[in-house]
Amino acid sequence: MKSKLVALAFGAFVFASCSKTGCHECHYEDxxxxxxxxGEYCDDDLEKLEKDGYTVDGTTHEVHCHGH
Structure with missing residues (x-):
């Protein structure tokens, strides 16, 4: 029983530590x-948007996401 409890606690810790960044509202300045x-972007989409920026009519804008 004790080993199952330890395994469950370890699994929960691994799951929580591997979670993604979550979601944040994003914007740029024109x-x-x-x-x-x-709007709101999450996880890999959020990371990509902040890294690559947002392109409008051939101009790429730096994106800022709240809380990230």
Whole structure:
């Protein structure tokens, strides 16, 4: 019984430590310094958006995501 409890606790720890970043609201600033909301992005999509930026009409904007 004790070994099962230890295994369960270890499994929960591994699962929690391997979880992704979660979701955050993201935006960029346009040429007039107006904030343009992009909505909520999660996990790999969030990471990619912040890394690559958001392209509009051939211009790539730096993206900022709240809480990330």
């Amino acid at each position: 040429a007039q310094d107006q904030e343009v909301e992009l």
